[in-house]
Amino acid sequence: MVDKRVVSAAEAVSVIHDGAVVLIGGFGSAGSPVDLVHALIDQGTKDLVVVNNNTGNGQVGLAALIANGQVRKMICSYPRSTFSKVFPEMYRAGKIELELVPQGTLAERMRAGAAGIPAFYTPTGAGTPLAEGKEVRDFDGREYVMERALKGDFALVKCDTADPMGNLTFNKTARNFGPVMCRAAETTIVQARTVVGIGEIHPEHVVTPGIFVDRIVAIDNPLQESALIAEGSCYP
Amino acid sequence: MTWTREQMAARAAQDIPDGSYVNLGIGMPELVAQFVPEGREFIYHTENGLLGMGPPPAPGEEDPELINAGKKSVTAVPGAAYFDHTDSFTMIRGGHIDVCVLGAMQVSASGDLANWSTGAPDAIPAVGGAMDLVAGVKTIFVVTRHVTKTGEPKLLEACTYPLTGLKVVSRIFTDLAVIDVGPGGFVLKELAPGVTLEEVIEKTGAPLRTS
Numbered sequence: 001m002v003d004k005r006v007v008s009a010a011e012a013v014s015v016i017h018d019g020a021v022v023l024i025g026g027f028g029s030a031g032s033p034v035d036l037v038h039a040l041i042d043q044g045t046k047d048l049v050v051v052n053n054n055t056g057n058g059q060v061g062l063a064a065l066i067a068n069g070q071v072r073k074m075i076c077s078y079p080r081s082t083f084s085k086v087f088p089e090m091y092r093a094g095k096i097e098l099e100l101v102p103q104g105t106l107a108e109r110m111r112a113g114a115a116g117i118p119a120f121y122t123p124t125g126a127g128t129p130l131a132e133g134k135e136v137r138d139f140d141g142r143e144y145v146m147e148r149a150l151k152g153d154f155a156l157v158k159c160d161t162a163d164p165m166g167n168l169t170f171n172k173t174a175r176n177f178g179p180v181m182c183r184a185a186e187t188t189i190v191q192a193r194t195v196v197g198i199g200e201i202h203p204e205h206v207v208t209p210g211i212f213v214d215r216i217v218a219i220d221n222p223l224q225e226s227a228l229i230a231e232g233s234c235y236p
Numbered sequence: 237m238t239w240t241r242e243q244m245a246a247r248a249a250q251d252i253p254d255g256s257y258v259n260l261g262i263g264m265p266e267l268v269a270q271f272v273p274e275g276r277e278f279i280y281h282t283e284n285g286l287l288g289m290g291p292p293p294a295p296g297e298e299d300p301e302l303i304n305a306g307k308k309s310v311t312a313v314p315g316a317a318y319f320d321h322t323d324s325f326t327m328i329r330g331g332h333i334d335v336c337v338l339g340a341m342q343v344s345a346s347g348d349l350a351n352w353s354t355g356a357p358d359a360i361p362a363v364g365g366a367m368d369l370v371a372g373v374k375t376i377f378v379v380t381r382h383v384t385k386t387g388e389p390k391l392l393e394a395c396t397y398p399l400t401g402l403k404v405v406s407r408i409f410t411d412l413a414v415i416d417v418g419p420g421g422f423v424l425k426e427l428a429p430g431v432t433l434e435e436v437i438e439k440t441g442a443p444l445r446t447s
Contacts, residue, residue, distance in 0.1 A: 027303075027307075029307070030284070030300060030302075030303050030307075031301070077363055077364050078362045078364040079360055079362055080360045080362050081307065092358060092360075098361075102363050102365065103321075103363070103364050103365040104283075104321075104328055104329050104365060104367075104368030104372075105367075107324075107325050108322070108329070110322075122329065123371040123372070124368045124372070126371070127399060127401070127402040128367060128400065128401065128402075129353075129399075130363065170318075170320075172312070173286050173302055173303055173304075173318065175285050175318055175320050176284050176320065176321050177320070178320065179320040180320060180321055180322050207320075224300050226300045227300070
């Protein structure tokens with residue numbers, strides 16, 4: 001039987017190499033795979049290009065990975081929020097690059113990458129600064145911007161329930177970018193709150209089929225970014 | 237008398253048809269949900285993956301994995317659905333959402349919207365889903381103060397801030413008036429009680445027609 005489980009977060013992320021493009025799931029705190037990100041901090045992998053909707057909060061998770069100097073470039077839609085200090089400071093100091101992408105275009109670029117589509121046209125961003133330098137084409141009298149597909153070398157995703165084959169289900173709005181990032185990465189690493197036996201997830205209920213998942217680690221009491229920030233936590 | 241934030245939101249809610257799928261921007265637009273007219277039902281979409289968003293939970297009932305696009309705790313109404321970002325933005329970009337209510341820094345007489353960046357050199361640019369919403373949602377409403385805190389018009393011949401989208405806004409609800417964006421520019425639809433046409437014309441940075 002296929003078994004994609006590994007024993008620890010450290011082992012799960014051990015395959016990630018310097019310079020990799022890493023897709024990190026989550027929308028703000030919801031769905032953020034904090035335990036995997038902390039394992040990546042422990043490992044010290046550097047020169048990473050990270051794709052996430054945001055840039056982390058407080059001094060934990062993605063913000064801590066950035067603060068630790070491991071991220072060369074962020075690709076995201078919204079690099080600031082109430083508790084986001086690390087990225088703005090490093091960006092202003094010229095210590096990190098930013099590629100700003102509209103949120104739907106970010107999701108669609110990964111969907112395209114996952115589906116073998118190299119580029120697509122969208123009206124989102126047409127006539128705005130985010131279309132500068134991109135091919136623009138008229139379809140039926142409306143202006144469209146060409147956007148390139150986006151793929152990751154790795155994805156770090158948090159799910160609710162997994163089976164050893166890699167079939168996944170998610171919890172509420174923590175799903176967000178998880179499924180598309182699983183599809184768009186060469187190697188997908190998942191932390192699951194619960195790992196159940198093969199056959200225990202009904203085939204009709206599978207959200208992400210196991211073909212899109214490579215490594216699973218069970219983290220039954222996952223770190224929640226919002227809770228860590230509320231208690232003033234700082235990693236490492 | 238000018239309209240308060242709540243009255244602006246309530247006025248916008250009156251123009252949303254029964255049964256609409258609605259996306260509310262962060263800030264003043266969120267107030268619209270408190271003023272659904274009697275006998276109407278709106279189904280709220282939040283771009284982080286929920287259709288059928290309900291009001292905030294009671295204190296102590298918050299779930300960190302159930303939030304809205306503003307990252308605040310919300311609830312899900314009976315009949316709600318969760319989905320991933322590609323489905324969520326297919327709803328937005330594919331024209332499946334009926335109405336989106338957004339805030340604005342500036343709106344032009346041709347319906348251009350600027351609401352994501354002042355273009356200041358030290359600003360951290362952040363766009364979120366705004367460009368997707370204005371490009372894909374069928375009807376875009378704006379709720380905004382008529383002028384800035386320093387008294388500058390926000391309704392202009394042309395926006396000076398970086399654009400979110402071109403020719404996207406159809407109606408603007410301010411503290412002074414309801415204004416349509418027509419083919420020939422701004423058209424006054426309604427004045428707030430006690431507000432004069434002269435005051436609105438004076439505080440609007442582009443010609444304002446009355447019919």
